Amino acid sequence: MLRMAEPIIHHRHPEFRAIFKRVNANLKYLFQTEQPVVTLACSGTGGVESTFVSLFSPGDTVVAVNGGKFGERWVNMPRTFGLQAVEVKTEWGKAPSEGQIVAALRSHPDAKAVYLVHSETSTGTATDIKTLAQVIRGNSKALVCVDGITAIGAHEMRFDDWGIDVCVTGSQKGLMIPPGLAFVALSARALEAMEHSTLPKFYLDLRKAVRSHQADDTPWTPAISLVIGVDAALEMIRAEGIENIWKRHERLARALRKGIEALGMKLFSDSPSFAVTPVWLPEKIEWKRFNGLIKEKYGITIAGGQEQYAGKIFRVSHLGYYDELDMMSVLSALEMALADCGYNFDLGAGLRAAETYFATC
Numbered sequence: 001m002l003r004m005a006e007p008i009i010h011h012r013h014p015e016f017r018a019i020f021k022r023v024n025a026n027l028k029y030l031f032q033t034e035q036p037v038v039t040l041a042c043s044g045t046g047g048v049e050s051t052f053v054s055l056f057s058p059g060d061t062v063v064a065v066n067g068g069k070f071g072e073r074w075v076n077m078p079r080t081f082g083l084q085a086v087e088v089k090t091e092w093g094k095a096p097s098e099g100q101i102v103a104a105l106r107s108h109p110d111a112k113a114v115y116l117v118h119s120e121t122s123t124g125t126a127t128d129i130k131t132l133a134q135v136i137r138g139n140s141k142a143l144v145c146v147d148g149i150t151a152i153g154a155h156e157m158r159f160d161d162w163g164i165d166v167c168v169t170g171s172q173k174g175l176m177i178p179p180g181l182a183f184v185a186l187s188a189r190a191l192e193a194m195e196h197s198t199l200p201k202f203y204l205d206l207r208k209a210v211r212s213h214q215a216d217d218t219p220w221t222p223a224i225s226l227v228i229g230v231d232a233a234l235e236m237i238r239a240e241g242i243e244n245i246w247k248r249h250e251r252l253a254r255a256l257r258k259g260i261e262a263l264g265m266k267l268f269s270d271s272p273s274f275a276v277t278p279v280w281l282p283e284k285i286e287w288k289r290f291n292g293l294i295k296e297k298y299g300i301t302i303a304g305g306q307e308q309y310a311g312k313i314f315r316v317s318h319l320g321y322y323d324e325l326d327m328m329s330v331l332s333a334l335e336m337a338l339a340d341c342g343y344n345f346d347l348g349a350g351l352r353a354a355e356t357y358f359a360t361c
């Protein structure tokens, strides 16, 4: 990652071109696709915006699943651009069902796309993209569009085999580098839709991005240091193997959940993500004090709940460069902070449960 601190090279220089070519090939591997995956200089939200403005025209209908803060964003964003957004709402912590998607498509047969959040970070909830993609394709001509921003690099994603049309991720999540890049994978159907889109766009025009991408180039100055950083991250991902990475995330998530349950705490999500684990804060434990202890005394960062769950749940991340001992550290910090707060439990039970899981699974 220190490669990002090296002197800048010019983006038209062959040295940069060679790096970008490798990045483009490795991104295809990451998404498991033969289709183009374009790199944009913006955060993940900009990547999703590029898809709305580049694929659709004013008045088009899109279905978007809102099961948390990010899903909510993908309902509001298309409305900003004059698209009709049909909201499919799920309770926080619950994944959308096949029935909900089918019903939305039945009542809106003209829907041009369905937007799904693979791993809803605000609720730590995973959506079964493989199954829902089949459902969408079986019931409509709508494009299957996926916010993969915390899922890529944690959850299985087979863009081509599963018939996904659009998948977006960002540099600061599973790709483990600072924020500033978005990556957008586009199917042949998505590329075709771009040809008919009339919404105004300029900087985030995917048609321009795809055209440049064919020559391993970008329409505008790329975020050179970040591209160099992601090159190193993608080489790490190649070396470990994408399937091993999916398995590692699942294993860490499952062990952590075992540990948390052994402490008598309850998991928040019905369909838990492998990238982030949300947990109900036990009654009588005050979030500010608990979080302060974990951060200041034990040196571990966790996140609180958002909106109506602020002060009620906490979230533990395990996306990216994490291993077994990281899970043991976080469980240990949770146990010690719980003990400091006077929570009544069997000290060491969480660590034992997680270690047992690691030793046997």
Ligand SMILES: *Cc1c(COP(=O)(O)O)cnc(C)c1O
Pocket (backbone or CB within 6 Å): 043, 044, 045, 046, 070, 117, 119, 120, 121, 147, 148, 149, 150, 170, 179
């Ligand atoms: C982080 C995140 C985003 C937003 O990405 P930014 O990089 O903050 O723009 C969108 N969706 C999900 C699921 C995320 O976790």
